[in-house]
Amino acid sequence: MACSCSCGGDCKVTLLYACSGAANTGLLADQVARTLSTREVGGMTCLSGVAANISGFVVSAQEADMNVVIDGCKVGCGARIFKEKGLPFEHAVITDFGVTKGETPITAELIESVSDQIAQRIA
Amino acid sequence: MKIQILGTGCPKCKALEANTIKAIEDGALDATVEKITDIDQIMDMGVMMTPALAIDGEVLSAGKILNKDQILALVKGGR
Numbered sequence: 001m002a003c004s005c006s007c008g009g010d011c012k013v014t015l016l017y018a019c020s021g022a023a024n025t026g027l028l029a030d031q032v033a034r035t036l037s038t039r040e041v042g043g044m045t046c047l048s049g050v051a052a053n054i055s056g057f058v059v060s061a062q063e064a065d066m067n068v069v070i071d072g073c074k075v076g077c078g079a080r081i082f083k084e085k086g087l088p089f090e091h092a093v094i095t096d097f098g099v100t101k102g103e104t105p106i107t108a109e110l111i112e113s114v115s116d117q118i119a120q121r122i123a
Numbered sequence: 124m125k126i127q128i129l130g131t132g133c134p135k136c137k138a139l140e141a142n143t144i145k146a147i148e149d150g151a152l153d154a155t156v157e158k159i160t161d162i163d164q165i166m167d168m169g170v171m172m173t174p175a176l177a178i179d180g181e182v183l184s185a186g187k188i189l190n191k192d193q194i195l196a197l198v199k200g201g202r
Contacts, residue, residue: 013172013186049169056169056182063172063186 014042014122015064017050017078017089025072025094025101028114032094033070035115041122042068051081061087068092068122073101092118124154124198129165129175129182136160138188139174146194154198 018033020026037044047069049057061067061082067089069078074095082089095101097114104110126143130136140158147154159165165173172186176194183197 015171043171045171046169054169055177056171056175056185058169059175059182059185060169060171063184 012065013063014066014068015061016042016044017047017067017069017082018044019047019069019071019078021072021077023072023101024104024106025099027072028094028099028106028111029070029072031106031111032115032118035111036068036119039115039119041119042066047078047081050085050087058085058087061085066090066122068118070094070118090122092121124152125157125179126154126194126198127157127159127177127180129159129168129170129177129185130173131160131162131165133173135188136174139176142189142191143176143194146191146198149191150195150198152195152198 016033016036018029020030033044036042045060046057050061067082067087069082069089070092071078072094074093076093079091094114097117128136128140128143140156143156168177168182170182170185174188175182175185176189177183178198
């Protein structure tokens with residue numbers, strides 16, 4: 001079982017990071033990460049905390065069994081942050097799921113669909 | 124020096140606290156131990172896995188029960 005806290009248990013720790021950028025793709029990345037966190041696929045935590053070198057976020061990323069970075073678009077800001085710090089991660093990019101930056105409306109159905117696909121990919 | 128043990132009180136957290144006290148005693152460290160059990164405070168420090176250990180506010184380990192020697196190594200420059 002995936003979880004975000006290893007205290008008292010031996011479950012796999014998966015941490016989720018969303019770029020949360022300004023475009024519709026950033027919104028979807030954020031909503032998908034929250035959906036996956038609610039489903040307990042992993043625990044959502046702050047990409048900006050890692051970027052800012054706040055020690056707790058960086059050490060948590062170092063020690064997690066899996067980090068999943070969900071970027072909105074091909075710019076890949078989240079992936080760049082993780083690469084820059086030498087942190088391991090799995091990468092998902094929202095535009096790879098048929099979403100066009102600046103155009104595709106973000107609906108509840110789309111959030112569920114992309115969440116399902118990412119959950120399957122990292123299972 | 125202030126060594127902070129972050130955890131909500133599970134057996135792993137208590138084990139890390141015990142190992143930390145042993146490290147302080149065996150290493151004759153001038154250090155105090157502070158337990159942080161409030162989950163909001165733990166999350167505010169960015170820690171997603173407990174037990175965690177911080178020295179003077181800097182988180183150095185998360186999700187592990189460090190032994191005495193590992194704690195001493197962190198204190199003595201493995202930071």
